[in-house]
Amino acid sequence: MGAVVAVALTTRWPLVGAVLALPVLPVATYLFGGSGILAMVIAAVTIEVIAARGLLTTGTVLVIAHVALSSIDLEQRAVVFDPVGLMFVGVFFVIVYAFGYNRHSQRRRRLELQRSLAASQRQQRLTVARDLHDSVATSLTSVVMRSQALELSVTGEDPADARVRTELEGISETSRNALEQLRAMLRVLNTELPDQSTEAAAPPLVRDALHNTVSELRAHRLKVETDVVLPPEDRLPVDRDAVARILVEMTSNAVKHSPSRSTVRLDCRVGTTDGSPRFLLSMTNAVTEGTLPYGGEDALFSTHIGLASMQSRATDAGGTISMGPVAEAPSLWRTALSLPIVE
Template identity: 35%
Template sequence: MRGQVGPAPGRQSWWIVASQRLSPYLDPVLGIVAAAAALASLLSTDPASIDPRLESPDVLAAVATVVAAGGLAWRRSRPVASYAVMVIGGMVVSLSGHYIGLLSVLMLFSLYSLAAHGRRRDGLVGLAVGVACFAGLALLDVPDLGTSDLLLAVALLVAAWAVGDAIRSRRRQQQDQLLAAVTEERLRIARELHDVVAHSMSLIAVQAGVGAHLIRTDADAAEHSLEVIAETSRQALEQTRSMLGMLRAENEDGVRPPTRGLDDVSALVEDIRAAGLDVTLERSGTAPGLDTAISLTAYRIVQESLTNVIKHSAARIATVTVAVSGTTVELEVTDPGPRRPGSSTAGHGLLGLDERVRLVGGRASYGAHGEGFRVQATLPVGVRR
């Protein structure tokens, strides 16, 4: 199968591309617009119509209003500093007896930004500071802040913090899910890499030994061994290079390694035969919609089992049986033995085989079969959607 590549950049939505390009400029523009709107609200409102005690706008009130609202330009990059500037500016305007105007609404947005883009502790502290400021202003009896205004302000501050905190939590959850998915994908690639290297190196080691033994007595057989080594090395390098490409940094384009499956078992058997092991393949049944994970697991079971025959058995023959029904995929790999002196069935290969089978909801068993060895596995048929 061909490697799968990710979607080309040209196919991305124009809205996504535009958002990515404009994102660095959105908050500065927001800060400028907010400062202009807050200043316009201050200068265009008759303070006497709001509360006779309010002072007419002056330079101090105008500067404090512009600075406070302009702090929204850093609401995502520096949410703590942005909120601090907003609170201080609003306090200066209120304590000097001027109309706070639009700053009261912008303060809610600033608190939301702090809760959404800062740490949770920062959001809680920001909420407490906001409530304390309004309570303090009410105690000082500043103009345009009665008891009902105080209660409304506290309720709105809590609501702004709650919305921002919920968005922050949701974003964190999505990041955790993404990290888990990336970790699982890399573990999957690591398992694939182990299978490829173990299988290839086993074939190469066997053929190298055969070639060294026959090079003086049977040049043609030794040449065949070298050809098998060369072809096995080439295939292993191609698969390894493709897999390692998937492990590069996230911002680099990678090519997904070709996915193996039951359809590739015949080619696998031919490779094993070329290495000198006479393998009989018996197949029955078909499953055109077989799930990719099930198909890959079946292929790796056969590959690992035949690799173990080459590494640990003195047998010259092996039998692979694949039976596909409507509900299961039955696999069996046997060799008549005997085992090589000093060889052991324990190792990471069989442990990895167990893990693969469990991950797809199947079951496996393996052990001595007369003088030889047998691996059996039953996998559920998962229909690809």
């Protein structure tokens, strides 16, 4: 009865059951006159359960303890040294321990596989969220902002101008609805950003990315001042994809938060930091009073994914990025990127 209780306790409280099972073998041998088969089975079950629970050290100690206790003869009150018997008992318990260890290993591999699959699926979702944000969401934001700017430019009272305003209002409303739905989907997909993603298209040259940025800012009625001093493209080994993606996000934030016809300053050059050549890029723009990037009141235009996206891409490229109000001019917002150049 006590042996059954010991096994039952082992499944619930392994250490308690293991301790209670220790005297089973010598006591059973004493009570049943040398027939300890049942006791060995009870001890074997205990060892198997302990090993299967992952308590490998405890299981090893139990094997050694049970082998040692099997040599105790309570009836003779002596230790009987039988090499053949000890070897048989030892091999038996080692085999039982191996079964438990195998069960533990299978469970551990199964859990690792489940975690790996879950991490892979999560990685895919986060990659989709970031790429959608960097492409579709940014493009839709541009459509909304341009259509709103065109609405303000059509001021005539004739029927043709009225129709144009109506069409522009329709485009703007449709784009806002699509953007709102996309943002909602991105919030569901995104909780944190992945470390890596695979891009299908070749990234643009740095000069082309800068040119596209200037064109986009001017298309939204922003004045652009540039100070770009770069070596030839073939002598600028920098992560072009990171530069292009971060420039897109910088541009999107400047368009969303800058007052109309305000000035955006874009600086890009190769400098030296701590003795190492670095690619330095910064964008400084005014912000509408009462709003700041990543903290504005219009939730439609921000899911806060852009900040994490830029930080993630800069880190992946081995660089750093900083953003915030300019200390000497709080009405200005500056985003500065620093990437390593590998000679």
